[in-house]
């Protein structure tokens with residue numbers, strides 16, 4: 001059966017803001033005091049989704065989360081009416097309030113790890129929401145993420161949903177940002193490549209010194225087990241601890257793969273030569289690596305431009321497209337390298353540049369914004385069609401954003417009870433547009 005790679009992008013939520021919440025993510029730390037524009041952020045994301053749809057790709061939409069997260073604030077001891085909870089949190093614990101207002105679920109590369117049916121023992125597509133334990137503001141995403149994924153991929157004949165791993169650092173799991181599936185054809189059994197930052201139980205593995213390694217080897221192994229993957233088709237690799245310390249907080253900031261191509265920096269992995277060999281062997285000897293030397297693009301340039309946070313896509317006509325953020329064009333070394341790649345004898349045929357500055361300022365590029373789900377024709381027919389991008393859905397969502405979103409949010413706005421009302425009103429309408437049912441806590445009380 002023919003199979004496709006679908007990209008499910010996170011719709012940016014109405015509270016998108018810059019709060020400097022992610023230690024180890026340089027952009028987040030640098031932009032913490034800036035004003036955000038949620039309306040523009042959502043429209044920029046939708047424009048990327050529509051462009052990919054127009055190119056003939058299967059494009060889906062994943063709904064954002066309910067923020068401010070009043071349920072978490074109440075769990076942390078704030079009481080009274082919603083307005084009182086917000087006011088008390090703003091006064092006594094403004095950083096906790098900011099964490100409970102983050103629109104970080106937009107980066108759906110961190111929503112879950114997904115294994116296509118051709119790779120799993122029971123022949124279903126498997127989903128495990130990422131627990132995101134390393135950052136408090138992200139650790140409160142996985143329950144609702146799980147419900148949104150279930151509402152999007154509801155058919156039990158085709159889709160299997162697991163709960164997130166235990167919520168402790170030992171099993172820190174950042175989802176698909178550290179997972180790549182290689183294959184020759186999407187519908188054939190592929191090789192699942194899990195990249196971790198440290199081991200929680202084996203001190204022989206090195207670890208970064210400055211910034212946290214968010215994802216553990218043991219988390220990756222647990223996901224591979226529960227998805228029913230075969231050992232001969234799984235490769236584990238450790239991210240180089242030095243690049244984590246240089247700001248590469250997820251593997252998708254230093255490497256991206258698709259089909260039989262790995263595009264990465266030469267310093268991405270520990271023992272990189274062995275990693276490439278293992279992947280080549282698991283792929284039956286036929287595998288292509290485009291490895292960018294540090295002499296052309298430094299790790300700092302990669303972090304600043306998000307060169308590798310690109311989407312490497314197979315277009316319907318067979319050509320390979322690299323979707324990159326505008327920051328790549330603004331970095332001379334990166335742009336020179338990319339234009340050589342495009343015009344030369346490389347597997348990359350075409351570049352497409354997007355303005356995603358609102359997301360980029362929090363450390364989220366094109367690849368962070370999407371969750372890949374490879375599906376065969378039967379599975380494509382089985383997922384919730386209301387979440388599939390179309391000309392009509394694009395128009396509907398654009399006007400929904402225009403009606404509900406603010407164009408400026410600063411820290412001080414997060415305690416505004418009106419923002420909570422606006423956000424819930426918007427999300428309530430969105431669940432009807434996307435036919436999700438009651439996925440949000442405020443809809444379930």
Ligand code: SUG
Nearest residue numbers: 019020021022028104109177250368
């Ligand atoms: O987890 N930023 C996100 C960015 C996630 C990018 N995803 C991938 N690389 N796949 C994070 O660090 C910043 C929020 C703030 O500071 O306001 C934030 O959560």
